[in-house]
Amino acid sequence: MPKPPTTVLITGAGPTGLTLAVDLARRDIDVRIIDKSPQFPRSSRAKGPNPRSLEVLADLGVVEQVLAAGSPPLSMRKYRGAEVIADTDPYATARPAPDTPYDRPWLIAQWHLEEILRARLAEYGVRVELGAELVGLTQDDDSVTASLAGGREIEARYLVGCDGGHSTVRKLLGVPFEGKTNEEQVMVCGDVEAEGPDRGVWHQWFDEDGGVMLCPIPGTRSGWWFQAAPEKDAAGRPVPPSLESFQRLFARHSGRPGGLLSRATLLSTYRVNERMAERYRVGRAFLAGDAAHVHSVAGGLGMNTGIQDAFNLGWKLARVAAGRAAPELLDTYEEERLPIAARTLDITAERLRVTLEAIKQPGGGLDSAVTPQTYGLGDGYRWSSLAPAGGTARLRAGDRAPDAPCRDAATGAPRRLFEAFAGPHFTLLGFGAGTAQALREATAAHGDELRAHTVTSADEADRATGSAGAAARGGLSDDGGLARSAYGIGPDEDDVLVLIRPDNHVALIAPAGDHRAVAEYLKGAALERA
Incomplete structure (x- = not known):
């Protein structure tokens, strides 16, 4: 049976759907994105991305436009009647750190963020199809058929409902939306x-x-x-x-x-509303963003949780669609993201309770909703079947991969780890010159699917005879030891391999000599064991 002309159909062109569409399009996955609205909304709604979503937008290549179009969070001026009680800046003490370049959320109207994402999507030749209302869907073992108002049909290998809290996709799939x-x-x-x-x-x-x-x-x-x-x-x-x-x-x-x-x-x-879908996948159809979970606005996690849903799902859909992973990989989307949604409901409910108490007092305000839990930087997947045992003093598989400032080993030009991660690929970091052989073998075996970098101190690079620099294009110099520190690898510890997933979470941490663990993970053996 021939494959459908569309690989992934996305319904809903808000930030969640657009993030997913951009991520798939840059991986050369044939994607269509539809929205029932006759024109693009000018709604300001969500107030902007949190630090983790800024990292996602940086990976997608649009963070500079987002920062330029928006503004940092404003000081909160609190009144009782006409009297000013206090000016409070909940981010006054926040500073970027070597491993976290974004120390605060960013204010930008949702319509403007969507404009930026649509422009990025258009660079890959994909445009949102307006006035396309989903009214029915059927699926079999090979495809999903979406029926639109007016009689049109779109057949795709997969469908993702990013169509909001009143999701038609969720209702057509019969997925309960439990809560209150x-x-x-x-x-x-x-x-x-x-x-x-x-x-x-x-x-x-x-x-x-x-x-x-x-x-x-x-x-x-x-x-x-x-x-x-x-x-x-x-x-x-x-x-x-x-x-x-x-x-x-x-x-x-x-x-x-x-x-x-x-x-x-x-x-x-x-x-x-505090509600969560009972499941995120039914056959070849998936739910993401508000279609899968809604909660209090306290903490500003609604749009952000959706963006991060999309970033988790995108690489998995692309990898399975391209035949590079077993279909079971798609089960890990729900496995990883549903617990995050449950945690988000708890955080936002607690932030709302605290805020409602605070505003009863003079000087109380929305700053009570702000906590490091709302930054999104601590969300990881240590429980996942994609997170094998092993780790360092600071990191385990499933954790968010930290950033760190380095230098290009060949030119001395500044380069951050996030720059090495950016793009639709796995990244293999080899901490120490002794990882050179493992990085060479991994690069030769996996081609464009993997980019490998040695991360060595200046002294190691000087002692090496070129093997470390030749291990992979773009060897990195960790002159200040900040990369080792971020990854919990002491200066005197043995060399270590760290494999980073395309969504910038740690896939695997292994000794330098265990290069077969990297090969097994990328070939899908770890998924079969799971």
Whole structure:
């Protein structure tokens, strides 16, 4: 039977779907991405990527555009009525570290982030297909057929639902979405135009009756994110959002004229939902992002968890589709990401509880939602069947692979480990000149699938007779020992091989002489054992 012309069909062109599409397209996987909307939304919604998502966007080659289009998090100005109580910067003490180049999230309107990702996708010749609403799907052992409104069909080898909390894909697959909706915790939101407030801070008014928050939208002259506890009608029900209700709420809580606000758009009523899909895969169909999990906005983890879902799934889909791994590799997507979603629900529920308590006190604000747990940097997969035993004093298989500043061993030019990782390949680091033979053999055996780098001190490079430099293109000099430190390898310890997955998590840590472990992992033997 001939294979379908489309390898992967993605439904939903938000940040999750676009991240997955870019990752697949750069791996030469035939991908189509559809969205039921007739035009691209201008919704600001999510306030931007966290540090781990910035690392993902750097790997995809768009982080510089994201940083240029957005702004760092703003100081939070807290009021009681017209009185300023405090200015708080929850990131005041944060600094980039050698192993973590991004020390804070970044503010950018969601529509602008999506624009950047669509432009990157277009560089691979793929464009979002608008006005394509999924209404049905069937699948067999070889393909998935998506039925669209209007009678069209698209056949693909795999389908991924990135179509939000009301996911049609999830419903058509019959996957339960277990959890709860809290009807008491309600917020009205929208984008507004406002003249007068200082655009250098995030304004937050809280009192016994509720609150209003105004955050400037980067890249606009007078656009703001507006969030507030809603007005209630005579029956105690939330009043639907409107410009007039926003103006009344603003005047009540801030003591300023409501007329400062104008042109409210993208109005919505938000209720705290905490739900998670029972499973992430049904045959050849997958769920990612809000289609798989929704939770409180506290901590800003919604969009970020979706981006990181996509980055986990992309390399696995590509590897199986290209025949480089057994289909069982796709089972590890749910195995690894579903526990992360469960943990995220717990984190956001706790951050919401803490924040709701904090805003009852003068000086309390949304900074209570910020914690290192919301950065995404600690999320790893040590429990995964893709994480064999073994490790160093600091790292184990499944952990996020740290960054570190190095130098090109041949030219002396600065080069970071993240630059070596970037792209659709595995990376093999050989710590110590004694790994040269293992790196040569791995490079010869696996070609473009693997890039190998010796990581040696300046003294080791000087003592070597060229073998370390010839072990792989792009040998790296760890002059300050920061790379060894990040990977938990002492200066006097034996040489070590560290294999990095394409999603920049540690695949394997092995002694320098155990080069067969690398070959077995890449050939899929580890997956068969799992």
